[in-house]
Amino acid sequence: MDYLGFGYVVGSCPVNLTGQNEAASRLKCGVDKFGNSQYLCVPNFKKTAIVEYCYKGIVGLQMPGSCLVVNDEGIVDDVSCRSFTEGCTATHFKSSDLYKYPACHQINRKEQCFCADPKCPKIDTEMTTRKSAFVASNATMNNSATTLAFSNTTEITETGQIPAGAVAAITIASFMTLAMLFSIYMIYLYKKKKGKRDEERERVTLLNGSEDNPKDEDNNPLNWKDELMKESNAEGSLNAVIRIKINKEIRKQKKVEQTREWRRRVKEIQKSSTTKEQTVNAATLRKRKQHEKERIKREKIENSKRKEMERKSKLKEREEVKQRRKSLAQQRWRRKETHD
Known part of the structure; x- marks a missing residue:
């Protein structure tokens, strides 16, 4: 091998x-x-x-x-x-x-x-060991589980090498587990985002009235709140907490309308900004970004090459020092033999 x-x-x-x-x-x-x-x-x-x-x-x-x-x-x-x-x-x-x-x-x-070290445990150099049963299990989505098991029994000598089949089984099981965890995480994010959208839609619906009858004055909570505020101002009997809640909902509705108006204007500007000058500016910006990415990539390659050269030079210097020491030892040994 x-x-x-x-x-x-x-x-x-x-x-x-x-x-x-x-x-x-x-x-x-x-x-x-x-x-x-x-x-x-x-x-x-x-x-x-x-x-x-x-x-x-x-x-x-x-x-x-x-x-x-x-x-x-x-x-x-x-x-x-x-x-x-x-x-x-x-x-x-x-x-x-x-x-x-x-x-x-x-x-x-x-x-x-x-083996000659007294601290080293004694072994039988011709002994072989059996290792088996590399099993990996994983569950699939949609509330159905399947099990993937890999079993491999082979003679493993003292070199301690793991069979190729077992390595492949463990690798496949690991990839499947990571894929399942990633899928669960993406589903969690989707449901969380969907819940926020539903909550926003309900809040807008409450502020604007029923979705089926948006112009129904009797079912429109804002109209009811306006009337309640008029009555409260006239009679002076509305609780302060209720007034704060009503004002908070009104501010939220105004903020939603402002956001929609801002998005509409942005889309109009994007559609109308197709002049030649803007196109040239966009192309120039893309080229600059591309050049910057290439420069960073070149710097990384140069740094890696420099580090590799430094590492090789250190190894070479170490080898030369070692060879010089061995040469000196060899010369001393030869002189000793000559004197003897």
Whole structure:
């Protein structure tokens, strides 16, 4: 299985030179300028998979008491193995000679640890686990419910990969749930808006009279209120609360009429504003908006490119510093061998 575009996930690494050469030939890995094989088989930095790939740079010399891991960029890093019960590196070693230390590439993928670490739970490397019953249920609209169940039973090895069928089932169920929630929300908004319109219509109807007989003087509440106000002014016996309510309804009616008049005038202006000058102004405005959108888009692309270049330059500098350190360590080691 491909791993982030630079390597492949495997079940285990070679444990002898023959297996190392066969794997290097299979991946068509070359050698660096010192003649060291560029084939590497190491755990990833999370210790959830073992990755084999062809290293692009110089195979450096590693410090004793350390193992190797690879990050998502394909860069090798060292981790301490001094707490291992057995199998930790005791001397300087080349990255290509990691096959001599099986404890450095035997991992517990579930617990994300090295098997030789005393804190790591013991596992059976040939054990397989059965995982099944990925079930997703969802209810349809119009008061009818249907259940969509996906079940998949398969052999899942220590790599911890989920079957493709189960992933598809979970994805479909999630999309259906989101669609149902969105539909319920839209229905709620529609009913809320409709209720407001009905309330406004009832209020206007009460102010203007019956919808069936809008000119009926006996059924028109405003006429009744006008008469009541005239009687109250004459007799002075109308309650102040009733007068406030009547005045409030009258003001609402005037506001509704003003709104209707304003909308009517706006429509007339929109219909009459078809001159050439206004058309040119509208086109110019559209062009300006389009240019502004393109400028913002270019700036976003340039910023993303700049950030990507900065990130790559930092990674490159880090790799160069690491290579220099390894080269110095290799030189010291060679001097030590020469003196010995």
